[in-house]
Amino acid sequence: MYSFTAPFVNPTGSPIRELFKYLGEPGMISFAGGYPAADLFDVEGLQCATERAWSAPTKCLQYGPTDGVPELKEEIVALMRRRGAACSSAELVVTTGSQQSFDLLLRVLVAPGDTVLTEQPAYPATVQALLLQQADVVTVPVDAHGIDTDRLAALLNSGTVRAPKLLYTVPTFANPTGATLTLARRLALLELAVKHRFVIVEDEPYAELRFCGEAVPSLLALSEQVPTSRNWLVYFGSLSKVIAPGLRVGWTVAPIEIARRCTVAKQTVDLCSSPFTQAIAAAYLAQGSLDSHLPRIVAAYRDKCETLCDEMDRILDGAIEFHRPQGGMFVWGRCKTGSSSTLLTQAIAQKVLFVPGRAFYADDADDSTMRMSFTAPTTADIKEGVQRLSTAMERSFS
Amino acid sequence: MYSFTAPFVNPTGSPIRELFKYLGEPGMISFAGGYPAADLFDVEGLQCATERAWSAPTKCLQYGPTDGVPELKEEIVALMRRRGAACSSAELVVTTGSQQSFDLLLRVLVAPGDTVLTEQPAYPATVQALLLQQADVVTVPVDAHGIDTDRLAALLNSGTVRAPKLLYTVPTFANPTGATLTLARRLALLELAVKHRFVIVEDEPYAELRFCGEAVPSLLALSEQVPTSRNWLVYFGSLSKVIAPGLRVGWTVAPIEIARRCTVAKQTVDLCSSPFTQAIAAAYLAQGSLDSHLPRIVAAYRDKCETLCDEMDRILDGAIEFHRPQGGMFVWGRCKTGSSSTLLTQAIAQKVLFVPGRAFYADDADDSTMRMSFTAPTTADIKEGVQRLSTAMERSFS
Numbered sequence: 168m169y170s171f172t173a174p175f176v177n178p179t180g181s182p183i184r185e186l187f188k189y190l191g192e193p194g195m196i197s198f199a200g201g202y203p204a205a206d207l208f209d210v211e212g213l214q215c216a217t218e219r220a221w222s223a224p225t226k227c228l229q230y231g232p233t234d235g236v237p238e239l240k241e242e243i244v245a246l247m248r249r250r251g252a253a254c255s256s257a258e259l260v261v262t263t264g265s266q267q268s269f270d271l272l273l274r275v276l277v278a279p280g281d282t283v284l285t286e287q288p289a290y291p292a293t294v295q296a297l298l299l300q301q302a303d304v305v306t307v308p309v310d311a312h313g314i315d316t317d318r319l320a321a322l323l324n325s326g327t328v329r330a331p332k333l334l335y336t337v338p339t340f341a342n343p344t345g346a347t348l349t350l351a352r353r354l355a356l357l358e359l360a361v362k363h364r365f366v367i368v369e370d371e372p373y374a375e376l377r378f379c380g381e382a383v384p385s386l387l388a389l390s391e392q393v394p395t396s397r398n399w400l401v402y403f404g405s406l407s408k409v410i411a412p413g414l415r416v417g418w419t420v421a422p423i424e425i426a427r428r429c430t431v432a433k434q435t436v437d438l439c440s441s442p443f444t445q446a447i448a449a450a451y452l453a454q455g456s457l458d459s460h461l462p463r464i465v466a467a468y469r470d471k472c473e474t475l476c477d478e479m480d481r482i483l484d485g486a487i488e489f490h491r492p493q494g495g496m497f498v499w500g501r502c503k504t505g506s507s508s509t510l511l512t513q514a515i516a517q518k519v520l521f522v523p524g525r526a527f528y529a530d531d532a533d534d535s536t537m538r539m540s541f542t543a544p545t546t547a548d549i550k551e552g553v554q555r556l557s558t559a560m561e562r563s564f565s
Numbered sequence: 566m567y568s569f570t571a572p573f574v575n576p577t578g579s580p581i582r583e584l585f586k587y588l589g590e591p592g593m594i595s596f597a598g599g600y601p602a603a604d605l606f607d608v609e610g611l612q613c614a615t616e617r618a619w620s621a622p623t624k625c626l627q628y629g630p631t632d633g634v635p636e637l638k639e640e641i642v643a644l645m646r647r648r649g650a651a652c653s654s655a656e657l658v659v660t661t662g663s664q665q666s667f668d669l670l671l672r673v674l675v676a677p678g679d680t681v682l683t684e685q686p687a688y689p690a691t692v693q694a695l696l697l698q699q700a701d702v703v704t705v706p707v708d709a710h711g712i713d714t715d716r717l718a719a720l721l722n723s724g725t726v727r728a729p730k731l732l733y734t735v736p737t738f739a740n741p742t743g744a745t746l747t748l749a750r751r752l753a754l755l756e757l758a759v760k761h762r763f764v765i766v767e768d769e770p771y772a773e774l775r776f777c778g779e780a781v782p783s784l785l786a787l788s789e790q791v792p793t794s795r796n797w798l799v800y801f802g803s804l805s806k807v808i809a810p811g812l813r814v815g816w817t818v819a820p821i822e823i824a825r826r827c828t829v830a831k832q833t834v835d836l837c838s839s840p841f842t843q844a845i846a847a848a849y850l851a852q853g854s855l856d857s858h859l860p861r862i863v864a865a866y867r868d869k870c871e872t873l874c875d876e877m878d879r880i881l882d883g884a885i886e887f888h889r890p891q892g893g894m895f896v897w898g899r900c901k902t903g904s905s906s907t908l909l910t911q912a913i914a915q916k917v918l919f920v921p922g923r924a925f926y927a928d929d930a931d932d933s934t935m936r937m938s939f940t941a942p943t944t945a946d947i948k949e950g951v952q953r954l955s956t957a958m959e960r961s962f963s
Contacts, residue, residue, distance in 0.1 A: 169764075170674075228809035414839065437813065
């Protein structure tokens with residue numbers, strides 16, 4: 168009856184949605200979530216920040232500037248400086264989460280039919296946003312060290328794809344692979360962007376969740392070393408994984424001309440992000456709570472990640488191959504004995520959930536892969552969950 | 566250097582932005598704002614609602630459902646029922662303000678080149694959103710009784726425009742005209758939508774701000790009287806003008822198939838609106854604060870509106886023609902002696918601001934028109950402001 172525009176339902180997203188119905192089942196242990204652990208939210212610190220925000224109620228309750236509340240912009244500029252990637256306020260746009268950062272950027276830069284490169288496997292909402300914008304999505308494979316820049320270079324030089332407008336990457340503790348792009352590949356990627364004149368989107372929600380190993384500088388921090396590469400770089404930050412998703416606070420750092428266009432687009436998209444949650448975020452950062460609370464989240468995730476990896480080593484006897492991530496929220500596995508979709512059926516019967524890897528492929532899915540998130544379950548549940556997974560494997564593949 | 570998509574800067578929006586620089590000047594009296602009065606925000610009620618929201622902190626701080634937090638959806642369903650326009654939860658999508666409601670709907674229904682009808686004059690961000698979506702905007706004139714449905718019928722029957730996808734209207738206390746669509750025209754509009762198979766967008770942020778006269782039912786409430794018209798009707802509600810814009814809570818009521826598409830689009834746009842501000846809004850509504858506080862806002866606006874209109878009658882001696890609105894936030898005037906842009910230059914020198922009417926025209930602007938908002942200034946300032954306007958008129962046109 169209605170004539171709708173564009174393709175809106177992303178088939179690669181649906182395997183995750185299908186799992187939702189099992190999440191509430193009593194006794195279910197879930198490695199399927201992509202959410203931060205709710206019991207680690209700093210409720211007290213956020214309540215304190217809320218009190219501080221209420222000291223100027225009018226500012227919180229009225230419309231605010233489209234590019235963000237000045238107090239929050241100042242705090243984010245300071246945060247970016249501490250992360251080794253200084254930016255100016257004019258380069259910064261506060262958004263309703265980094266999902267909106269991506270949406271605004273696509274609207275500003277990507278016309279229907281434009282080529283956009285993404286990692287594969289990748290976060291499904293990324294691919295969905297690209298489909299909504301009717302981009303031509305071209306995937307670049309990822310290994311344990313992130314996006315394969317040699318294959319990317321070969322692709323760009325091959326003449327088989329149209330010159331890309333954009334490349335989207337989560338270089339540190341990627342979703343779903345947990346992989347971190349090496350320093351050498353980061354520099355290579357910046358050089359490719361300059362040479363082939365495409366914009367790199369560096370989405371960095373997880374980088375502060377590092378358990379071990381040495382921090383690798385962000386592409387934004389490294390751009391100083393590759394002349395003019397900063398012109399081809401857009402960075403997305405987020406408070407969702409380090410403070411709380413419910414604030415819906417993310418941000419874009421972009422060359423001024425792009426940042427300005429994103430702000431103009433945001434005027435028609437939602438006028439402004441909530442000045443109230445922005446004021447809470449600003450107060451939380453100003454009171455130093457991120458620095459004091461984040462180590463507790465990191466310690467808990469480290470513990471959970473180690474438990475998951477240790478138990479998989481101990482119990483599964485190599486039946487699921489995986490790399491230990493140095494941070495983030497995800498372990499990416501490969502089921503050596505068969506399809507993870509087949510395994511999932513038995514796993515659900517055993518009351519344990521994970522996401523079959525095919526959910527993260529735009530094309531040419533590797534059905535043996537699977538994503539396990541360790542953030543939500545307790546360490547006791549993680550142990551029990553791996554045990555159940557072992558039973559499920561026996562039933563699936565024996 | 567970058568190749569941007571689409572036209573992003575709406576020239577009709579800029580006259581408003583140009584005024585921003587004068588707003589902070591000491592002693593300036595502004596009728597230019599489009600914001601609700603900050604001193605009428607129910608800070609105490611909202612603080613109380615925030616406390617209640619904190620009783621379930623995890624729900625507030627985690628990601629929430631894309632279509633809205635269930636507690637808020639229930640409250641909005643109840644609110645719509647009290648407004649005489651019952652809807653189901655499946656027809657309802659909570660948004661980051663009704664600006665987002667419009668953006669999502671355009672993405673779902675409007676392809677580049679599609680014809681969209683709007684009132685003229687109209688709220689500039691509407692036109693800007695349509696330009697962003699590359700719609701073909703066709704305007705329909707508005708008089709003191711809202712959109713002229715006879716002229717609309719003639720236009721639709723003339724064959725001079727392509728069949729429209731959408732018609733956007735603010736039928737009650739419109740921005741900028743303050744006009745309210747008559748009952749007869751409402752029914753005519755619903756019939757035209759059925760006959761010509763276009764979707765009416767009924768944007769209703771101001772209807773609860775009625776000072777006098779009898780309430781006219783919304784198009785949504787009236788759709789029962791026009792068979793199948795409900796299939797062609799999308800309603801936008803908002804808490805911005807009756808509680809506070811800073812919560813960024815609006816909603817869409819749409820036929821289920823459209824609502825579902827809007828939710829899918831919202832997944833890629835911002836995943837969800839802040840569950841924290843949604844929880845506050847739900848608690849505020851549940852504790853009955855809207856019903857207890859709204860009469861105070863209405864009484865204050867009535868007083869301010871009467872003062873503005875009385876003083877214009879008394880002092881300006883008919884030099885600015887206007888209709889007394891029965892509610893809302895705006896008085897629309899026509900400067901009988903010349904251009905309101907010319908008048909504005911003198912007005913700024915006299916330290917009084919208004920928005921020249923050309924800001925609200927997509928084409929063919931009537932430069933004698935002007936919008937005055939009475940919500941922000943005190944009644945004393947309103948009196949003084951009209952006096953200054955009188956001086957400015959003498960200097961402009963004598």
